[in-house]
Amino acid sequence: MDQHQPHIVSNTKLIGIWLALLVLTALTVAITRVELGGYKVVGALTVACAKAGLVIAVFMHMKYEGVLLRWLLFLTLVTLAIFIGFTFFDVLYR
Amino acid sequence: MSGHEHRDDYGAKLGMWLFLFTELLLFGGLFLLYAVYLKRYPHEFASGGKQLNWVLGSINTVILLTSSLAAAMAVTSIQRGEARRTVALLGGTILCAGGFMVIKYVEWSAKFGHGIYPGSEHLKAGPPGESVFFSLYFLSTGIHGLHVVIGAILLGWIALKVRGGELNAGNNILLENGALYWHLVDLIWIFIFPLYYLIL
Numbered sequence: 001m002d003q004h005q006p007h008i009v010s011n012t013k014l015i016g017i018w019l020a021l022l023v024l025t026a027l028t029v030a031i032t033r034v035e036l037g038g039y040k041v042v043g044a045l046t047v048a049c050a051k052a053g054l055v056i057a058v059f060m061h062m063k064y065e066g067v068l069l070r071w072l073l074f075l076t077l078v079t080l081a082i083f084i085g086f087t088f089f090d091v092l093y094r
Numbered sequence: 095m096s097g098h099e100h101r102d103d104y105g106a107k108l109g110m111w112l113f114l115f116t117e118l119l120l121f122g123g124l125f126l127l128y129a130v131y132l133k134r135y136p137h138e139f140a141s142g143g144k145q146l147n148w149v150l151g152s153i154n155t156v157i158l159l160t161s162s163l164a165a166a167m168a169v170t171s172i173q174r175g176e177a178r179r180t181v182a183l184l185g186g187t188i189l190c191a192g193g194f195m196v197i198k199y200v201e202w203s204a205k206f207g208h209g210i211y212p213g214s215e216h217l218k219a220g221p222p223g224e225s226v227f228f229s230l231y232f233l234s235t236g237i238h239g240l241h242v243v244i245g246a247i248l249l250g251w252i253a254l255k256v257r258g259g260e261l262n263a264g265n266n267i268l269l270e271n272g273a274l275y276w277h278l279v280d281l282i283w284i285f286i287f288p289l290y291y292l293i294l
Binding site: 006008017018021028040044052069072079088 | 107108111112115118119122125126129130133148152155156159160162163165166167169170173174270273274277280281284285287288292293
């Protein structure tokens with residue numbers, strides 16, 4: 001873990017990501033305003049995950065971080081998935 | 095790295111991320127409660143969700159995304175040594191935080207005006223599912239709003255340090271960590287917004 005030069009993300013790139021986030025927001029609102037039944041939940045959550053991915057990768061610089069932080073993020077998400085997933089094994093098949 | 099000052103930027107960032115992971119687990123717990131009760135009370139959740147104003151929710155989403163852009167650009171600016179620009183961008187983030195809280199205030203007062211608040215007579219008289227929905231709504235948006243206020247104060251303090259020259263191109267980990275905290279606030283809202291305002 002050497003102190004290497006920090007990665008400077010250009011303003012153009014940040015603004016590009018912001019525009020993508022706005023488009024995705026408009027998309028979620030649009031798909032949840034029409035009646036799609038159960039698909040709108042899946043659709044809205046998929047778009048939310050995509051937005052979260054963009055924020056973490058670029059705004060939070062995770063794309064430019066080393067192995068340790070990436071693995072810790074992965075570990076956190078797996079932990080979340082386990083406790084949400086295992087709760088639902090109980091809730092859904094009770 | 096100059097020798098006279100002891101600093102560990104990588105350690106500071108690692109510590110910040112570890113803290114953010116515990117925050118993710120905190121809000122993850124709230125989302126889990128939401129999901130379990132949505133399964134138990136689908137009709138009450140649907141009628142509760144329809145009482146929330148999705149237009150105000152959307153405006154707040156745009157405000158928070160913009161505030162995150164300003165925070166990210168502030169990090170880029172300080173790395174390039176543009177102190178004045180950094181302070182201006184942090185000011186933009188704090189302004190957005192203020193706008194977000196004003197809209198939140200409008201939303202909450204409208205609900206209070208209709209007798210909807212935790213423990214209110216209206217909710218006690220209604221079905222249990224409705225009461226659970228609004229309790230979770232107030233708890234989630236309340237803790238999130240608290241994070242918005244703390245984040246804005248933190249960034250204001252950091253902006254003062256940038257203006258005073260204490261933080262600069264060579265020493266900016268405090269600003270980077272403050273921005274990380276702010277992005278977390280944005281990240282949580284990215285999930286609160288569709289769950290409470292859109293899908294029900």
